[in-house]
Amino acid sequence: MSYTINQLSVFLENKEGRLDSVLKTLGAGDVNIVALSLADSSEYGMLRMIVSEPEKGVMVLKEAGYMAMLTEVIALRVPHAAGSLSKAMHAIMETGVNIEYMYAFANGEDASAVLKCNDAEKAAEALRKSGFDLYEADEAYHKVVI
Amino acid sequence: MAKISLENWSEKIRDPEIECMSREEMKALQSEKLVKQVKNVYENVAFYRKKMDEAGVKPEDIRSIDDIGKLPFTTKEDLRENYPFGLLAVPQSKIARVQGTSGTTGKLTLASYTEKDVDVWGECVARALTMAGLTEEDKLHVCYGYGLFTGGMGLDLGARALGCMSIPMSSGNTQRQLMCMEDFGATAFACTPSYAMYLAEAAKEAGVVERLQLKAGINGAEPWTDEMRHQIEDTLNVNCFDIYGLCEITGPGVACDCIHHKGLHVYEDHFFPEVLNPVDHTPCAEGETGELVFTTLSKEGMPLIRYRTKDLTSIEYGKCECGRTLPRIQKFTGRTDDMKVIRGVNVFPTQVEAALLSIGEGVAPHYMMVVDRENNLDVLTVMVEVDEKYFSDEIRKLEALKKKIELALKQALGVAVKVKLCEPKSIQRSEGKAKRVIDNRNL
Numbered sequence: 147m148s149y150t151i152n153q154l155s156v157f158l159e160n161k162e163g164r165l166d167s168v169l170k171t172l173g174a175g176d177v178n179i180v181a182l183s184l185a186d187s188s189e190y191g192m193l194r195m196i197v198s199e200p201e202k203g204v205m206v207l208k209e210a211g212y213m214a215m216l217t218e219v220i221a222l223r224v225p226h227a228a229g230s231l232s233k234a235m236h237a238i239m240e241t242g243v244n245i246e247y248m249y250a251f252a253n254g255e256d257a258s259a260v261l262k263c264n265d266a267e268k269a270a271e272a273l274r275k276s277g278f279d280l281y282e283a284d285e286a287y288h289k290v291v292i
Numbered sequence: 293m294a295k296i297s298l299e300n301w302s303e304k305i306r307d308p309e310i311e312c313m314s315r316e317e318m319k320a321l322q323s324e325k326l327v328k329q330v331k332n333v334y335e336n337v338a339f340y341r342k343k344m345d346e347a348g349v350k351p352e353d354i355r356s357i358d359d360i361g362k363l364p365f366t367t368k369e370d371l372r373e374n375y376p377f378g379l380l381a382v383p384q385s386k387i388a389r390v391q392g393t394s395g396t397t398g399k400l401t402l403a404s405y406t407e408k409d410v411d412v413w414g415e416c417v418a419r420a421l422t423m424a425g426l427t428e429e430d431k432l433h434v435c436y437g438y439g440l441f442t443g444g445m446g447l448d449l450g451a452r453a454l455g456c457m458s459i460p461m462s463s464g465n466t467q468r469q470l471m472c473m474e475d476f477g478a479t480a481f482a483c484t485p486s487y488a489m490y491l492a493e494a495a496k497e498a499g500v501v502e503r504l505q506l507k508a509g510i511n512g513a514e515p516w517t518d519e520m521r522h523q524i525e526d527t528l529n530v531n532c533f534d535i536y537g538l539c540e541i542t543g544p545g546v547a548c549d550c551i552h553h554k555g556l557h558v559y560e561d562h563f564f565p566e567v568l569n570p571v572d573h574t575p576c577a578e579g580e581t582g583e584l585v586f587t588t589l590s591k592e593g594m595p596l597i598r599y600r601t602k603d604l605t606s607i608e609y610g611k612c613e614c615g616r617t618l619p620r621i622q623k624f625t626g627r628t629d630d631m632k633v634i635r636g637v638n639v640f641p642t643q644v645e646a647a648l649l650s651i652g653e654g655v656a657p658h659y660m661m662v663v664d665r666e667n668n669l670d671v672l673t674v675m676v677e678v679d680e681k682y683f684s685d686e687i688r689k690l691e692a693l694k695k696k697i698e699l700a701l702k703q704a705l706g707v708a709v710k711v712k713l714c715e716p717k718s719i720q721r722s723e724g725k726a727k728r729v730i731d732n733r734n735l
Contacts, residue, residue: 155685157678159715185687189712192685213678213715217685246686262686 149270149280150218151287152200153260157213158191168193168212175206180287181221181260183249194249196221196260198287218266221281222273224250224257231259237276243269294507294529296425301551303614306422306454307415310561311616315609318617322564323356325589330354330363333595336381339374340597357564360587361575366599368401371540376402379594387593391539392440400440403539404593410449412590413542416559417450417535420548423557423614424508424533426480428455433478435487436513437463442543443513447482450545463487466494473504480508482535485516485524490721492527506530512537512544515624515642518553519649534623540599541586547621552613555620562590565621566598567607581606584621632663632729634670637707641728644674647704651697658719665733673710674701677719 158164165184172179181196197203200216207214224230231250238245243265250259258281263269270280305311313321331351333340344350347364354362370379377384388407392400405413426432432451436443444462451458459476461469463483469491473481483491488511495501506528511521512535521532536556537544546563547556558565564587567576576582584601605621612620624642632639641661648659658677663670676697684690694711701709720727 153685157683157685157690157715159718187687187691190690192687192690194685211715211717213680213683215680215683215685246688 149274149282150220150266151196151281151283152216153219153262154195154197154200154203154207155215155217156193156195156207158193160186160189160191165191165193167210168207171206171210171212172197172203175202177203177206178288181249181251181258183260185247194247194260194262196286200287217262219260219262220266220270220273221286222259222261223279223281224259226252226256231257233276234259234273234278237272237278238263238269241265241268241272243272245269295525295531296507296551298551301425303551304422304425304427305615306419308615310559311419311557311618313561313617315617318560319357321561322589323358325561326357326360326564326587327351327354329587329589329591329595330597332381333597337379337595339370339379360564360566360598363587363598365573365585366596368540368600368602371401377404379596380404381595382406382592389445390440391442391445391543393442393539401540403542405542406592409542409591409593411453412562413446413545414449414453416542416545416562417446418453419559420533420535420545421450421454421456421480421510423548423550424480424510425531425551426454426456426508430454430479431457431459431477432510433459433461433469433473433476433481435461435463435469435481435483435491436544442537442539443482443484446537446543446545447510466491467498470495470498470500470504473506474500477505479505480510480530481506482510484513485511485520485532485534486514486721488524488528488532489520492524496527501528504528508533510535510548512548515640517623517642517646517649519646521553523649536621536624538601538603540594540596541588541601542591546586549620550612550614550616554612555608555622557612557616557618557620558607560618562588564589565607565619567605567621570604576606578608579606581622632661632672632731634663634672634705634707637705639672639705639707643704644701644728647700648676648697650704651700658717658721659728660719661729663729663731663733670733671710672705672707673712675712675714675719677714677716680716 178198179195183194185192204214243263246262248261334351343364349362386406387404388410390404392402434444434447438444448458488509509530509532511532525532533549535544535548537546541563547558549556566585567582568585570583584603584605586599588596603624605624607619607621609619611617660675662673697711
């Protein structure tokens, strides 16, 4: 069972309406967004999303002329308890894996965190060994609430 | 058909007598033609008579090609002032056709050709096509524009002189170009390098490259680099050749490069080249860069004496490996008027292109230079498209790529450059001459 999932990443030039237009394109393609983060530099932005159908998302965006790609990430369920995320980070740190970026949100009983690591498999294994619950692909694409 | 490697190339020369002539014989031929031409323009064109009288030069003073330095220059401004037919050496009834270029400053530059001028033009292009490996068996897909612009007509005349099939597509509508290329079985295509690049990308995307029968591209009319040529050659599996010309002299077919790509062979039996120091107009040494100046030795309609092209190049006279003795002008560093002076440094779009391609790393050669003036300081921004295979969703990696490009550009240009990474295909593709520079400084 694989615990790494596909994140949809899109390069956005800082131009009026680009984000809106990406979201519209995904909507029109019937691709639902379950989690989203927008990172920015002064000149461009990077939109990262967990969506219902990542492959289809890449396809519809490329057809519309966007630079889109899939990135391997892990989605972690973080219990609503002080120190939970810290424990997870510690487990990853001990394996020597680096976290490139992360975004998280709390909603309901648990919180969820999406992590991009330089070795997703290894990080997933370490987290599972430390008792953390990871979302599987199907579950993540439809249920992650962030 | 496909790209042919240098080892397997068999050189064809259309007119060996002229193209492989010894320097002494060529000088004798040029001298004879120049003496006649100078007498002709002095007697038949008021403009030249006046200019020569002012300079104190009589036709008798010109006894050989070595005397050419005594003659006054002709400039684009002279052409404008004598627009449209003031420089004719024959009555207008002898003019078979006119061609022109749209100047950016309003009036166009018009050139007039007699029937013989048109034949010479076709013959020169046929020499170039032969140099590119074409024979009467070939089919030449011409996607240069037809009309006043010399590109389409020039290649068409060349195909006619060579006896091969011409497919007069003109420019635009890329999908239709590709469809016709495939359906008619074109073996060669002619267009600007920037459009060739665009066509190559489109062909690759449409997956038709394998079904095309192309072996050669004849691509000129704007400066381009060897790196860009390699990219077009590799994408379309063809050999590309650089053809040069300007409508005042004849249009494409003034010079063309051979498979050795060691410069463009000038058809100097018709167009006598000089390379002069742009400041004091003294002749440059062989290999030294200066402004290219042409004298049309055979022209009847609108002969030009020492016409300043504003193109910067150098010239070499050594015999080429292809067997030709025609001198070779180097690929252009730029035009004196494309050059941008940024914080006192001369910058040419071709330098930016070469630097971008030298980085590799998937930085596609689609770029746009934007020059602004902020707080009285020139700021050069180069917008660069990022290739798909090197795209990363990590900002750290994109920033590293950006820094790398900035460094390479700074080293190549000698001036600090701001790089802006752009989405693929977001920079406008040109179907004619590529526009590479936007200058917002209102100088």
